[in-house]
Amino acid sequence: MELETYNFKAKKEGRHLLVFGSVHGNEKCGSQAAFKIIKEIENGTIKLTCGQVTFVPICNPKAYAKNTRYIDKDLNRIIQPHFKPKHYEEHVANQLIEVINSCDTLLDIHSMGADSLPCIFMDYLTPENIALMKVIDVPHVLAAWEEVYENNIDCQSTEHYANKVGKSVLTLECGQHNDPNAPTVAYNAIFNALTHLGITEHKPKKLKYKQEYFKFTHMFRKKEGSSFSEKWFHMQPLNQGTVIGKDQTQTYTLEKDAIMIMPALHAKIGSEWFYLAEKIDSFE
Missing domain, CATH: 3.40.630.10 (Zn peptidases)
Known part of the structure; x- marks a missing residue:
């Protein structure tokens, strides 16, 4: 095709x-x-x-x-x-x-x-x-x-x-x-x-957000029996000690504060289940 x-x-x-x-x-x-x-x-x-x-x-x-x-x-x-x-x-x-x-x-x-x-x-x-x-x-x-x-x-x-x-x-x-x-x-x-990029000379659309910057720290794949402890959302701040979820072999508990990234509620076994990130000041 x-x-x-x-x-x-x-x-x-x-x-x-x-x-x-x-x-x-x-x-x-x-x-x-x-x-x-x-x-x-x-x-x-x-x-x-x-x-x-x-x-x-x-x-x-x-x-x-x-x-x-x-x-x-x-x-x-x-x-x-x-x-x-x-x-x-x-x-x-x-x-x-x-x-x-x-x-x-x-x-x-x-x-x-x-x-x-x-x-x-x-x-x-x-x-x-x-x-x-x-x-x-x-x-x-x-x-x-x-x-x-x-x-x-x-x-x-x-x-x-x-x-x-x-x-x-x-x-x-x-x-x-x-x-x-x-x-x-x-x-x-x-x-x-x-x-x-200078491809058009139209005025750009106005920006309303002040950007904040983050860095990925961890990625977890979905295993047999995986389930979240609640319905997390993307960019949700999480505190140290939060129980994110569990599978057949372990419970996922935060060792320090983190940001939840892309929790996949319907992820397939072996695919990315969720990520964690931390806030940073700048990329420059």
């Missing part, structure tokens, strides 16, 4: 922005925002003055059609060349790396299962990524996601691959999957990325 892509070029050379939506098929706000921006470029509401923008609004079409995270494998853990692809998402990953190779900056748009405010994942603290982060209106920015994995073969994400081939890249989480404001968060982020 060939992925549907849209490319728009200005007459003048400049930066090349790439926008991904629905890398996970049940995360549709990025697709909705991308199609809205595409329509506005096509009808002249948004005018490109320099450079180009490419959209892959639906990166995982089969999962999107079934409203599920993935079909065979989590696409955002296998973004690397697959020379003998066997699974559906491996074929998709091979197409995605081709478009990543051609861009300057990638904005990968997601949403979460847990209730949450928007946030940015910034795994690589480059000047380009930090500058782009500052024009996207989210209250929380999280760094060092890859560092909580024992083996980075388990986190071959869009960010990992894009950074590896010299691109600037951010992952935007727009809130909970069904949050009616999530497509607007995604739209404003794409719009401000276009203005930040």
